[in-house]
Amino acid sequence: MSRRRLRPFGWTVVSLATLVVVAALWAGWTWWGSTLLPGDRARAAASSAAGSWSASPSPQASAAKGPAEGQLIAVMRIPRLGSGWAWPVYASTDDAGSALADGLAWYRDTALPGQKGNFAVAGRSATGANGFKDLRELRSGDEVIVETSSAVFTYRIDVAPQDLTVKSTDAWVLDPVPGHADATAQQPLITLTTSQDMVSTSDRSVALGHLVSTRNRS
Numbered sequence: 001m002s003r004r005r006l007r008p009f010g011w012t013v014v015s016l017a018t019l020v021v022v023a024a025l026w027a028g029w030t031w032w033g034s035t036l037l038p039g040d041r042a043r044a045a046a047s048s049a050a051g052s053w054s055a056s057p058s059p060q061a062s063a064a065k066g067p068a069e070g071q072l073i074a075v076m077r078i079p080r081l082g083s084g085w086a087w088p089v090y091a092s093t094d095d096a097g098s099a100l101a102d103g104l105a106w107y108r109d110t111a112l113p114g115q116k117g118n119f120a121v122a123g124r125s126a127t128g129a130n131g132f133k134d135l136r137e138l139r140s141g142d143e144v145i146v147e148t149s150s151a152v153f154t155y156r157i158d159v160a161p162q163d164l165t166v167k168s169t170d171a172w173v174l175d176p177v178p179g180h181a182d183a184t185a186q187q188p189l190i191t192l193t194t195s196q197d198m199v200s201t202s203d204r205s206v207a208l209g210h211l212v213s214t215r216n217r218s
Contacts, residue, residue, distance in 0.1 A: 042103040042129050046075045046086040053149045053217065066108070067091040070098060073106055074113050076121065076131075077145040080138055087131040089121055089146070100124055104131050107174055111188065113146045114153045114214055117176040120191040125205075132194035136162045136205050144190060144209060154213045155190040161205035168202045178208055187211060 049072050067073045074089040089106050090099035099105035104123040111117030123132030140163075144155040166173055173191050177183040188211035196203040 042087055042131065045072060045088040045103065049088060050075045050086070050147055053147065066112075067106075069108075072103075073148065075147040076104060077147070078138065078142070079145070080142045081134050087123070087129075092122075101128055103129050110174055110191075111176070111185070113148050114151055114188055114211065116188055117185040118174060118178060118189045118191055119146070119155075120174045120193070122193045125194045125196075132192065135192060135194045135207065136160075136196075138162075138192075138207055143212075144192070144207075146190075150217055152215045152217070153188070153211055154215075155188075155209045156212045157207050157209040159206070159208040161192065161194070161207040164206045164208065165196055166204050166206055168204055170204070173206050173208070 069091055071091045072088050073091050075086055076089055077086050079085075088103040090103055092099040092105040092108055100122065104121050106112075107120040107122065110120040113119050123135065124130045125133045125135065138157055138160050140157055140160050142157045142160075144157065146153045146155065164173075172179060172181060173193065175181055175183075176185040177189070178191060190207075190209045190211070192207040193204050195201070196205040
């Protein structure tokens with residue numbers, strides 16, 4: 001009995017099916033698998049830092065000196081995103097890549113937590129350490145809790161990320177008073193930024209808020 005040969009149409013179907021499977025595997029790894037280890041490391045770092053600070057509070061960092069690049073400066077908690085949501089905030093390098101690979105990245109040259117000015121933090125919304133993947137769920141009035149070695153700061157969201165989209169080049173959201181380039185900050189503010197889309201675009205979702213309370217550790 002002779003073997004039947006697969007006709008060209010059959011090869012096309014097989015090729016398309018193979019491409020679909022490969023694409024599905026790639027997408028699964030990119031949007032889910034690649035986040036597992038970075039997420040676990042970030043949560044472990046946040047838990048370790050928070051526990052250490054609670055046990056041994058230390059003075060607040062000097063605004064003039066500033067933290068070293070890559071230093072873990074805070075742990076951020078956002079109740080809206082779940083009781084277990086806690087991510088480390090690292091002092092970023094110039095490109096912020098290393099900080100974003102491990103957690104959230106503090107924009108260098110913006111205010112430190114609790115200080116007058118704009119404490120600005122970026123996070124990824126997809127792949128790797130995707131701490132801000134659900135950032136667009138925040139609503140006006142939600143709290144953002146920022147723990148440091150010396151104090152716990154509670155900010156309240158004024159502008160929800162679903163209501164404010166900017167381009168990656170719109171640096172005004174990082175100003176001491178966002179939207180008022182020449183203004184001098186009179187209070188501590190917070191800005192959170194992340195990519196708006198699951199695929200790479202220049203659109204950024206932004207949340208803006210202000211400090212409502214401070215609790216010193218010692």
